Amino acid sequence: MGRTKDASTALTLDQQVDGLRTMLEIRGFEDECHRLFAAGLVRGSTHLGQGQEAVSVGTALALRDGDTMTCTYRGHAATLAMGAPLDRSFGEILGKAEGLCGGKGGSMHLTHVESGAMGSFAIVGGHLPIACGFAFASRFRGTGEVSVCFFGDGATNIGAFHESMNLASVWKLPVVFICENNLYGEYSPLRSTTPLDHLVERASSYAMPGVQVDGNDLMKMHAAASEAVSCARSGEGPTFIEALTYRHKGHSRSDPAKYRPEGELEVWLEKDPIEQCVQTLLEAGVKSERIEQVRADAATSVAGALERAMNWPEPLPASRLEHVYA
Amino acid sequence: MGRTKDASTALTLDQQVDGLRTMLEIRGFEDECHRLFAAGLVRGSTHLGQGQEAVSVGTALALRDGDTMTCTYRGHAATLAMGAPLDRSFGEILGKAEGLCGGKGGSMHLTHVESGAMGSFAIVGGHLPIACGFAFASRFRGTGEVSVCFFGDGATNIGAFHESMNLASVWKLPVVFICENNLYGEYSPLRSTTPLDHLVERASSYAMPGVQVDGNDLMKMHAAASEAVSCARSGEGPTFIEALTYRHKGHSRSDPAKYRPEGELEVWLEKDPIEQCVQTLLEAGVKSERIEQVRADAATSVAGALERAMNWPEPLPASRLEHVYA
């Protein structure tokens, strides 16, 4: 996906269309994952984020080459938004030799260092300290690179969150913490585990600027991320962004999401980031044919990527013994 | 030390005198520890808290039987304030059979469950989750017992602090978190590790009431603790108290405290909690003879306790194999 040159500028229409395409590819990718899982072609667990795409894509549009991104097991969107190839991402989930990690990571660990997708982490909170490390390296070398870190609402209750927020603030590290508040940590509603309605309030505990944003609105998400990124880049330190969003599926493959109050999903389906984006574009004068073309292109690229990945070979047995040490 | 029957009442003069005596005993105890250490009679490390006595004593005066207290390696004051015997506390530090823990814990682990002194913990933050457990037990059984937890300013940057504060708040546990802000974590001034001037601000991250108090003023400390304790007892949940105080000595035996700005110690010596308390009592009409008597009594009891402890035998060799399991 094309990145903006100057992060603080609002997105052009073309960039928005680009963002839409990425969101559509991600959606297509995750819908396929869902099918693959149901068909028994993907093992273990998989955590889908349909409905949350605008958070990752809006943020990625605010980054430039050299910036880094870390995310969670629910990290397909973020990894793809950074520019990890669709086919190799499918490949990893299918455990193929050409997978992003040679088949050794799996769905929860998609990583593509080349594009700045520095990892999906499966221990809640585990990557927040590491995101500080990327930011530290940037400051140490004076590169201006920004470290963006995605995590969930539930993750704000784990110790690593606290230590990372504090260190980032006291060291004024160029990191942007983006909490994807999708209202649930696994099956637990936020308010049952957290004594706050607005997680953004936690920022003040670290004297850090905090921003709450509609995470389903690509433009708003991009704007919030851009501002935080340029603060970070210019040495003003970290920002905490609470992006309000929702996952359409359950927590993981095995979750039918019965804990949702009736009607909640429907409300959020109405706020689907992709359809909202389409609406905005149409209103801004983009032709519906162009949108249909983008939809079709995204579908084609997903289908092509999946087909390639399905045909890739299994990893070589000897590969399992590699990469324990350098 | 006598505990108040009704925690929310202000201290009577007698109680204040009682508090003074306890502070004097603690001071005497710690001064002796200092000497013992210098004389090579205490091994390992020891963390003294001269100057911080009013925090522990003011709080302990707000508790009733059954309440519990947890503290850090700098825990002599808190343990003694709860009522742990002076002689057995000396005994523990000297590694004697009659020591509070049979000589198996040492200076950093003084524990006297009988009086509610549930432990001194040597891993920063390690006891905050445990304090939640005591509070949970109280709520589970409906006993109304309150769990009080002391820790330092530096400890507010460790993960366990965050998890404990959050859990206590969301579960409305009867726990009082008392941060003894003595301006330093080891040799690091607070502001070099923490992006806040007032740690009490951290309470809002947990929707918890936060109170800042002069930790060198016995009466104010007692008042703040009393209010928090009665909230906790009545089911209103936890409170975070930031008690401003200062340690007269270095962090541990090996620290000459060179990092202090010139004059800082002198300012705080002026605010010595014991001398302040004496002053208040004199102003309230307590005779200076009575005060002198209290000083003498405290000195005598410390000296007697130390003498007894010094004469106690070493632990039996076989005792080292006991208490690994029940």
Add this chain to the structure above:
Amino acid sequence: MTETLTYKQAITRAMSDELASDDSVFVFGEDVGAAGGVFKATEGLFEEFGPGRVLDTPISEQAIVGTAIGAAIQGLRPVAEIMFADFAAVCFDGIVNELAKYRYMTGGQVTLPVTLRMGAGGAGGGFGAQHSQAVENWFLNVAGLKLVVPATPVDAYCLLRAAIRDPDPVLFFEHKGLYNIKADMPDEMPTVSLGTARVARRGNDVTVIATQAMLQPCLDAATALAVDGVEVEVIDPRTLVPFDLETVVTSLQRTNRLVVVQEASHAGSWGATLVSSLVQGQFELFDSAPVIVAAEDTPIPFAKSLEELWIPSTAKVVEAIRKVVSA
């Protein structure tokens, strides 16, 4: 009518029976309440015992372990779930420095009847390197903990009850690959004490020791080798601490040959510990070098074909047994 339960149901039943019979027992952890647990091992407990006895927590494993410690010191019997055992790493301090040592450091002032349940092992399920580890091996060098590794539904039930009854901290490792295995429950549940091994198959030629999911390949290997007249004894220690060395030694006195099979790499493992103990104490009993069939010395790879090579297979067990009996 005999009742058939899965390993998971047996675990739920054990908690349910404990909750019913002892008011001081409570169950808590992430999503163990209304949702019945990520592994569904606490299903129904919330409905039966209510939110006062079965509690959901935030994602705060340090707070969970600490709460268990404090509650236990006050005389309750907490049963906490750590979900995937790999998450024991985020509360390792609470377990190793506080839970394991509190009683000792305080000179025995209290006991700590804490049970920490966790879904362990399960390599082969495609959960990747951070959700499949045989975490029990992390705790071997830490005095003060008991480590339970049940392999059957009956043992899962009996040992979990024993763990909850036990006055000491117990880490209870539920093997994720076994949650759905089934067994008939005896009408009267036996009492199993921690520290008693189970002989899973009798034989006189070689002693094979394995736990949990590694027992099946051992039993399969035994069946295969029986055809060739090799009689394999298979022993399931059931608990790693305390370890029933006696049952193993008694077996070794007959067989004089030892194979250990484990779902973990060799260094710092319980198998290495066992072999070391036995050669130190019973050197003369060994007619041939003992063999440990261990998992490979790498993190657990995700891809099916790689993960299968990581785990000890029946073929590898057969090979190891042939080696020790022919030496």
Add this chain to the structure above:
Amino acid sequence: MTETLTYKQAITRAMSDELASDDSVFVFGEDVGAAGGVFKATEGLFEEFGPGRVLDTPISEQAIVGTAIGAAIQGLRPVAEIMFADFAAVCFDGIVNELAKYRYMTGGQVTLPVTLRMGAGGAGGGFGAQHSQAVENWFLNVAGLKLVVPATPVDAYCLLRAAIRDPDPVLFFEHKGLYNIKADMPDEMPTVSLGTARVARRGNDVTVIATQAMLQPCLDAATALAVDGVEVEVIDPRTLVPFDLETVVTSLQRTNRLVVVQEASHAGSWGATLVSSLVQGQFELFDSAPVIVAAEDTPIPFAKSLEELWIPSTAKVVEAIRKVVSA
């Protein structure tokens, strides 16, 4: 003129030389900067290299380890101090689940040249159960880490430089009881690679393996036994992972008798691992049962008289050697 350095000074010197020769090296941790470290092992570095290269952190070990990981992935060479090794428990997840596995899980996309220094062991100093542990044993079952346990000032220097140069995560355990021992430095410092043992004393009758503070009792025992004509070979593996098995096997081929001495209890220890490896691979070399002289299976007690009994003593080592040579 030969220079004499303490173990601690050798460590400082190694960091200083690395900071001077490689711009990508930085040193950080709690109070390692202006204060020079709780153990004073970073004294002078802050003054020499400034606050950009030598940094104080909050009390946040998880953040420290994570920062090291992220910085290393980006090509820096972080040297982090965890102060007392026991505190590795509060950042165990970062070390075991992230640091050790990142390279593997990502299919080798990067290397992680992280060095985590920690003050380990030191039982005997009266620091109690939470500040004296031989923490290296917690990490044995975790693939992806290298474990270094230097015993002398020269090795401390050489191995720390090797650790910082190494492309993989290295846990560097500085024994607190050795910080003040002194040695003459050679004019030209040798290069020591991780995974090469050092023969501390030659002998043909029995091979004794020990690390760090346990070497002295072994050497003392060797001296004592020499009087009786027992020639003891003492080997210091210097690194536990990688482990130089070859040097040990070569010795065993001559002596056929083995004693391991360690400042840690037996279960899950490096000694048990070594004995298990050797009897599996070199069974025929053993003329008698190997013996491990281990610390007692309890937390470390505080009182001097108890703590002394916890640690393997020269007398116990002598006894063990006598036992294996006479068997």
